[in-house]
Amino acid sequence: MSRKLGLIALLLALALIAAACGDDDATTTSAAPTTTAAPTTTAAGQSTTTAAALTGSIDISGSSTVEPISAGVAEMFNAMYPGVAIKVEGPGTGDGAQLFCSGQIDIGDASRAYKDSEKELCAENGIEFIELVVAIDGLSVLTSTQNDAFACLATSDLYAVLGPESIGFGSWADANALAAEIGAPNAPYPDADLVITAPGEESGTFDTFVEFLIDGVAGGEDYAETRGAESVRPDYVASPNDNVIIEGVAGSQYSLGWVGYAFYLANQDRVKALAIDAGEGCVAPSAETIANGSYPFSRPLYIYVNKASAARPEVAAYVDLYLSEQGLSVIDQTGYVRLADYAPTLEAWQNR
Template identity: 50%
Template sequence: MKQGIGPTTLRLGALALTGGLVVSACSPSNSGTGAGVAGGEITISGSSTVEPISVRVGEMFAKSGGVLPSVEGPGTGDGFKKFCAGETDISDASRAIKDEEQAACAKAGITFTELRIANDAIAVLTSEKNDSVACLTFEDLYGLVGPQAEGVKTWSDAKAKGATSKLPNIPLDIFAPGTESGTYDSFYELAIKDIAEAKGVPENEQIRPDYGGLPNDNEIISGLQSVDSGFGWVGFAFAEASSGVRELKVDGGEGCVAPSAATVADGTYPLARPLFIYINNEKLADAPDLADFVDFYLSDQGMSAVSEVGYVPLAPADLQATRAVWQDAKAGIAKDAPAKDGVAKDRVAKTATDTP
């Protein structure tokens, strides 16, 4: 979804995990090329969840006299395809880059810097009229939409597929993201993957095979509004800004927790996640506008956009870690860091929320 720079109003939250990552390609001299900052243009593509933040930062940057960036949000996966083909300068992402995406960047000679910029969460939704469901366990989510849930047509059918709650015998209409979405990937990683692995399900089988995803959050919300007992998930900020749907509590093993800025920030909501931007390192040397934009993005003024559009800001220690990774990248440390399979493993910045 192409989006121009303009006012954006959303609300939201999420848990910070890592400060950032500087990546060196196996052959640094083979720099990625393509569309980008040549001629003063800054191109950004990727997550529709992160898009509102980048749009707002871009608006503020342009108002301060900087270049007006081009921002679009086709999805995290599609964004990385463009980024690793050298077609964009920055890739917005609602999940960390995958190994195969790192390999694609390395093959193209593209190195990057990963910067965590905000917190988000996944909101599990039902239709506004469905008051018979209040909380779902991870096992319930698996029974409803996991890889073994093919043929589940009512909420109560999920019991036979592993659901642990007593769910109502009402139609199950699913409206949720497509495979290109980082929100799809995050939902699988956070809620489904561990159960699937315990059951011996192959990793390439993620969501029920009879599932058809929707291309954007607007269509998901519209679908849920059109039925009485739908089920789906979107980013928390988008859910908070939407009407005609109900956000459900989620039980990740320690009781039912409702999504909120507070529960996402303190880590008690089990479907919290970090948000990222990825910077093409090769383009920094020849593109002062790009470096200036990222400087602005991580400044206090730029970071004010996170809460302005409704997301949960990073904790001070986490923001400091992100800024340190960016300063390292600008200083050229990324090009000197030892790399394996395109990834400088020792460049992961540990933060206050990391576990050893």
């Protein structure tokens, strides 16, 4: 009897001990792989002195598109300041904004500027913030690598198959009448399954796509104006998860979908990015066309920093690192494109 009780106690104690000291090991090993970043080579600014002594915590949430940059910088930051706890999540720009404007997180990642309604929520809750543009992302419209029918689609083509008037279209050919009506150049379409997999409404990538395509921000027709469209069709496979989208697009020959440029780059072997014609000819997404703005579906990426949080040394040091040369190298690794000029961003940060 007592032996058995002892056994139970031993098992429990082992589990507790493992749990207690486990995370310590985690942090020591977390420093190990990237210790090449010397603790003294700090970022574009202040905190050069008491580097390793920083403690506290940083909570980051928002766009899953910006998440890889923020998480990459966070890993780099942890290698320099192992004492700081950081959490990075990517539920979507909209959900991140809700958390940011209710004061639950320090930094909100966003793949579009916060909407007025979101800024109002911040104001209501007395949250002041600094808006920083950190990189550019080309929103890539994808199809499968087996798609031999199209290499380039005009915004009118996209509207014909993705707009709100195309609810229920299961085949490309279903969109022929609508395409003819709005003068889409690639119609008539083949009689082939139309499988759409794309981000859902919680995602900044979704909002940006709606603005580009429906509101004519990319340079095409403003369908909100001319056809009273409010959004894209709801009946597609919607996922906040870019890998799900890649799988869905790769799984059907004449599929359509859209993701951030970085996710397209990581999966070039499985999906093909379509060139987009927004009235000025077909332009395919590439680092150059995105940086020089000739690719119509490109957008800036933001981080929002809570002003109250920015007063904390660990948050300030994190943003400093984010905007330093070392931090910006993460942007290259994750496949996004750097801004041509970081002066305005740095200025906004320094004038906080």
